[in-house]
Amino acid sequence: MKMEKKTFRTYDGAELAYFDSGAGDLTAVLLAGYGAPAISWCQSVKALNRAGIRAVALDRRCHGLSEVTRKGMDMLSHGRDVHALFEALGLDGVVLVGHSQGASAAWAYVSQFGDGRLRGVVSADQTPKIINGDGWDFGQYGLTRETRPAFFDNRPPAAPERRPLDKGLELYLALHARGYPKFDRELTKPLLLDHADADWRAAIAGLSVPALFIAGGESPFWPPEHAAAAAALAPKGESLVMPGCGHAVNWERPREFNRALLGFIRRL
Numbered sequence: 577m578k579m580e581k582k583t584f585r586t587y588d589g590a591e592l593a594y595f596d597s598g599a600g601d602l603t604a605v606l607l608a609g610y611g612a613p614a615i616s617w618c619q620s621v622k623a624l625n626r627a628g629i630r631a632v633a634l635d636r637r638c639h640g641l642s643e644v645t646r647k648g649m650d651m652l653s654h655g656r657d658v659h660a661l662f663e664a665l666g667l668d669g670v671v672l673v674g675h676s677q678g679a680s681a682a683w684a685y686v687s688q689f690g691d692g693r694l695r696g697v698v699s700a701d702q703t704p705k706i707i708n709g710d711g712w713d714f715g716q717y718g719l720t721r722e723t724r725p726a727f728f729d730n731r732p733p734a735a736p737e738r739r740p741l742d743k744g745l746e747l748y749l750a751l752h753a754r755g756y757p758k759f760d761r762e763l764t765k766p767l768l769l770d771h772a773d774a775d776w777r778a779a780i781a782g783l784s785v786p787a788l789f790i791a792g793g794e795s796p797f798w799p800p801e802h803a804a805a806a807a808a809l810a811p812k813g814e815s816l817v818m819p820g821c822g823h824a825v826n827w828e829r830p831r832e833f834n835r836a837l838l839g840f841i842r843r844l
Contacts (some may be wrong), residue, residue, distance in 0.1 A: 577769050580595065580596070580597070581593050581594075581595060581618055581641055582594055582595070582596055584661065584664035584665075584671040584747075585664075586648075586656065586657045586658075587656055587756065588647055588648060588653075589736065590637050590642070590647060590648065591608065591642065591643045592634065592635060592636070592637060592642040592643065592657060592660075592661070593614070593634075593635040593640060593641040593642045593832055594614065594633060594634045594635060594661060595614055595615065595621070595631075595632070595633045596630070596631075596632050597621055597625055597630070597631055597833065598624060598625035598628075598629060598630045598631050599628075599630055599681055600627075600628040600629045600630050601669075602628070602630070602669060602670075602695065603629070603630040603631075603632060603667055603669070603670050603671070604620075604624050604629055604631050604632070604634045604659070604670070604672075604673055604837075604841070605633075605634065605661070605667065605670050605671070605672050605836050606620060606621070606632065606633040606634070606673050606674055606678075607630060607634055607658070607673065607674040607675070607678030607679070607682055607715045608634075608635075608639065608640075608674070608676075608829070609637065609674075609676025609677045609678050609679075609702075609760070609761045610676060610677040610764075610767075610768060610821065611639070611764075611770070612633055612639065612640075612675070612678075613635060613639060613640030613641070613753060613756060613789075614633035614635040614639075614640050614641075615633070615640070615748070615749065615752055615753065616636035616826075616827065617631070617633045617690060617746070618745065618747065618748045618749075618752075619742060619744060619745055619746075619748075619826070619834065620673075620826060620830065620833070620834055620837065621633060622836070623757075623830075623834035624837075624838070625832075627838055627841075629841065632661070632667070634657075634658070634661055635791075636654055636657060636678070637653075637654070637657060638683060638759075638760065638763065638764050638767070639655065639759065640756060641756065641757075641776075644760065644763070645755065646763065647728075647737070648766040649763075649764060649766040649770070650766070650767065650770040650840070651677075651680050651681060651767070651770050651771055651774050652684050652687075653684040653685040653759075654681040654686060654767075655681060655682075655683075655684025655686075655688050655689070655782070656678075656683055656684075656685075656688065657681075658672075658681060658682070658684075658685040659685055659688070659750075659821065660814045662693055663705050663814075664702075664763075667693065668693050669693070669694075669713035670693055670694050670695060671694070671695050671696045671697070671698065671841055671844070672686075672696075672697045672698070672817065673698040673700070673786075673824070673837065674692055674697075674698070674699055674700065674702065675700040675701065675702070675822050675824075675826055676700070676702050676808070676823065677702070677767075677768075677771050678700075678702075679700060680698035680702060680771050680774060680776065681701035681783045682778075683697065683699075683704065683774075683776035683779045683780065684774075686782075686783065687776065687778070687779040687805070687843075691783055691784055691785045694737065694777075694785050695785060695786075695844050696785050696786045696787065696788070696840065696841070696844050697785065697787045697788070698787070698788045698790070698837060698840060699788070699789045699790065699806065700790045700825050700826055700833070701790060701792045701797075701803075701823050701824075701825050703715055703716070703790055703797075703798045703806070704776040704777050704779075704780055704802075704806050704809070705775045705776070705777055706719060706771070706772045706773075706774070706798075707719050707720060707721060707724060707775075708720050709721055709774065709810050710826050712777075712805075713799075714798055714799055714801055714802035715774070715798060715802075716764050716798050717796075717797065717798065717799075718778045719772065720784050725770075725826065728765070728768060728772070730786065739843050740824065742827060742828065742830045744754075744830075744831075745827055745830065753767070756784060768785065777806075777809055777830075778814070780806055780809045780810050780813070781809045781810065783809075783810050783811060783813075784811065784812075785812065786810075786812040786813075786814070786840070786843070786844060787807070787812065787813045787814070788807075788811045788813075788814050788815070788816065788836070788837075788840045789803040789804075789806045789807045789810075789813065789814070789815045789816070790803060790815070790816045790817075790818065790825055790833070790836060791803035791815070791816070791817045791818070791825075792817075792818055792821040792822050792823050792824075792825045792828075793817050793818055793819040793820055793821055794819075794820060794821060795821075795822055795823045795824055796822060796823060797823055800817045803815035803817060814840075816836055818832060818833070818836075
């Protein structure tokens with residue numbers, strides 16, 4: 577499967593890359609997590625295209641092949657980038673799919689622009705509130721308002737997987753990600769901190785479209801109960817836990833993840 581790069585310019589002039597493949601009456605827009613390129617969705621793109629669904633995978637700013645810039649290092653800016661993509665491609669009736677921080681970008685879009693252009697939302701292993709407290713116990717392990725100031729200082733990135741990555745994904749990335757710029761964790765640290773401080777529960781509660789929340793049963797970041805707790809907030813929410821799976825649910829078990837994704841889309 578070939579994913580061809582295209583570009584557009586967002587509200588502040590940043591040039592962002594995306595991959596557009598397949599055709600159909602419905603479009604799925606895919607948002608990868610912190611540090612991950614859009615082509616990491618290759619297995620889901622293939623499944624969506626086979627099901628007659630157009631797939632658009634976005635490289636968020638400073639990710640993948642998109643422009644590296646100090647501008648827009650906050651989640652609301654990433655939500656505006658999603659809106660700019662919708663505008664550039666004339667998208668409507670979209671299923672918005674985000675993994676990890678990509679799901680937060682989806683909620684950042686919804687919080688600013690509503691869900692009028694959406695058919696549904698899928699959040700893959702991302703709690704809507706990362707900091708624990710104020711009646712919310714499904715945030716990142718050990719992260720509270722008290723520990724927040726130094727929590728991410730000199731903290732090595734945790735391995736998101738609990739099992740080996742799918743071999744097809746590993747091969748695809750090895751073949752197609754050559755020449756990609758190295759992800760700059762220092763430059764994007766403000767984005768990570770803003771992501772940690774966000775609370776998307778109000779955006780979820782205000783949804784008028786269906787939402788699916790998927791959790792990794794052994795995610796190293798947060799308890800799997802976050803999915804059911806988030807689904808309970810949404811008027812049309814449902815949840816699913818993938819047992820034995822880490823944070824990278826769409827990488828570790830792409831077949832099971834894609835079955836859940838396509839099943840959700842068929843129910844819309």
